[in-house]
Amino acid sequence: MPTITEAYVDSLAPNAGAIKNGRDLVKKNSFPQLNETEDGSLLFGECKGSGKEPYRCSVDFANEANPVFRCTCPSRQFPCKHTLGLLYARALGKSFERADIPQDIAEKRDKAEKREEKKKEAAAADNGDAAKAKRKTNKSALVKKIAVQLDGLGMLEKLVLQLTQSGLGSVDKKTLQMVEEQAKQLGNHYIPGAQAGLREFVLTMRAEGDREAVYTSAMEKLLALRALTKKGKSYLEQRAENPDLPMETASTLEEQLGHAWQLAELREYGRVQTDAELVQLAFLSYADEARGEFADTGWWIDLKEGAIRVTRHLRPFRAVRALREEDTFHGVVKAEELFVYPGDLNARVRWEASTFRDPEPADYAKIKALAAPSYPEVVKQAKNVIKNPLADKNPVLLVAFRSIERMGDEYLLRDAQGKPLPVADIGLGGRPTTPMLSLLGDEELRDQAALVMFRHDLEANRLSVQIMSIVTDRRIVRLLY
CATH class of the missing domain: 2.40.50 (OB fold (Dihydrolipoamide Acetyltransferase, E2P))
Incomplete structure (x- = not known):
């Protein structure tokens, strides 16, 4: 079981409200029963609820990197405030009595272990001792998608040229409405980066303030769109002629053209680090109006590679209540596999299985070095x-x-x-x-x-x-x- 600190529990919470509610349960002494197993891999207990019967909640650390949260409450929030409260009780030093693992949880553990064994056996049968087979590409579907993307880039290229030649001083409200409509149409062409770039141009031109500064910023965005159309068209035309060409991994071009990288693809292209350790140095959650989403962004230092990495958790405005909100993290993350997305200086990263520990003086010394x-x-x-x-x-x-x-x-x-x-x-x-x-x-x-x-x-x-x-x-x- 990892060292359970308040910061660790905060990192598991889906939002700030869940943090407050979980802590309040401990302050109100809502847990008449707190238990842990002999090996410390399971915390479980009972929490007072609105009904006669208390909620039975547990946090299972059989797989330390991926704890399992269980609760009998009807909440759709995950983890719920009761399991978070259970962890806060441990972090805040509440006393837990030793007890045997409940039968229902023992049975669920057994089923989970059997499922995991079957997955490993299936993977071994597929792979043998040879290297993993490359993912097969549906060439026909790829070529069709590329044709639609090229059509969208062609439309964007004409629009950027028109705006540049006519001059930004001639762009009025009617022109901006036309550009906004074009941006909506790009949504049908699988090029979200270009669509967002065009929306950013519209938002910039509508901004108040010094017009010279606005025009400078707007022209910078047009130049970026021009570069995207030029490089994007050249790249997609090559892939249309030869779908077997390897994907672009030296830049974010694929992502800007609409590709959502799968972890299997990143592994295939060798973009995986093992046993990585990261420390978050800064965090910012901001609204990206052009993309219509909140971006919970963390900047981390890779203690082994020395690179500054970025995590970015996106929450569309229309689904913000249903998605977990990321927050500042104060511990050291130990990731079994660190997936590094294509990018430049500050590549985006993601991990699945991880454990945490408190930072030590040696970590701060290493960061400074x-x-x-x-x-x-x-x-x-x-x-x-x-x-x-x-x-x-x-x-x-x-x-x-x-x-x-x-x-x-x-x-x-x-x-x-x-x-x-x-x-x-x-x-x-x-x-x-x-x-x-x-x-x-x-x-x-x-x-x-x-x-x-x-x-x-x-x-x-x-x-x-x-x-x-x-x-x-x-x-x-x-x-x-």
Whole structure:
């Protein structure tokens, strides 16, 4: 069984409301009975409910990486507040009596073990000792889909050319309505990245404020759409001629063209790390109006590879109540398999089976040791990403700093050689972090590491960073969480 801390239980909760409700059950002493098995692999008990009979709840750690939650309550929330309350009771030091495993749970464990054995036997029969067979492609369906995608990219290409030639100053409300209709039509062409990009252009043009700044941002989005249509058409035409060509894994092109990567595909392309350890350095949940969804985004450092990875949990606006909301996580994740999606500097990752532990001083020391020491090298790395029209315009890196200094109304990061990095709020989800720097002490402002997000201001031709968190020898100071 993993070390059960409040942070660990928080990470399992589907939303903030479930966290509060689970904690309240413990505060109200709603558990007249709390039990655990001799080996500690099962926590179970009874919780007072609205009826005469208490709810029987349990958390089974037979498979530590994938605990099983069971409860007799009618809640559709998973895990429910009763199983969360059971875990909070353990995390908060409540006394659990030793007891034998209940018969019904023993039977369910036995059935689960037999199912797992059958899966392993089936997998062994399919694979033998040879390498796994490559996934078969339905060539006919692929070619048909590509034809529809190419048709959509052709429509988008004409629209981008029209907008560019006529000039952004001539774009009025009627034009934006037409562009919005075109964006809706792209939904039938399996190119969600292009559709979202076009919607972003519309939202940008409708924004209030300095028109020159608006036009600069809007033109940047048109250039990205132009690059997507050009590279997308070339790539899809090649795949249409030869469906057996390997998929693009050096960039997010496939994903922008509508492909949803399956874990089996990532494994086939060798995009899997084993026994990975990750620590979350920053977290932000924001509304992506162009895609119509909330994006719960975490930035993590891979303690083995040293790379900054990203997790992104998407919750469509229309289904937000039915989906679990991700939150800040404070522990160290130990993933048996870490699936790395195609991407550039900050590749997206996902894991299935994992365990957790509390961070130790050695972890903070390792994170600081992985921070980039030279700002000229860091700037070069960030610029190489930003200049790619299809890459993320806001790369994130971990940098070491000698000091964070205030210069008038601005702040600067300085490396060991005294080279500066200007600090500014870059509109990250509408969350400024620079004002928080004045609240930090000398310990956080000297000889530490910072997670920073880059942005290139086209108008001022200036590269600046927003500080997302600071890593010291004994903790992570999160400015975004």
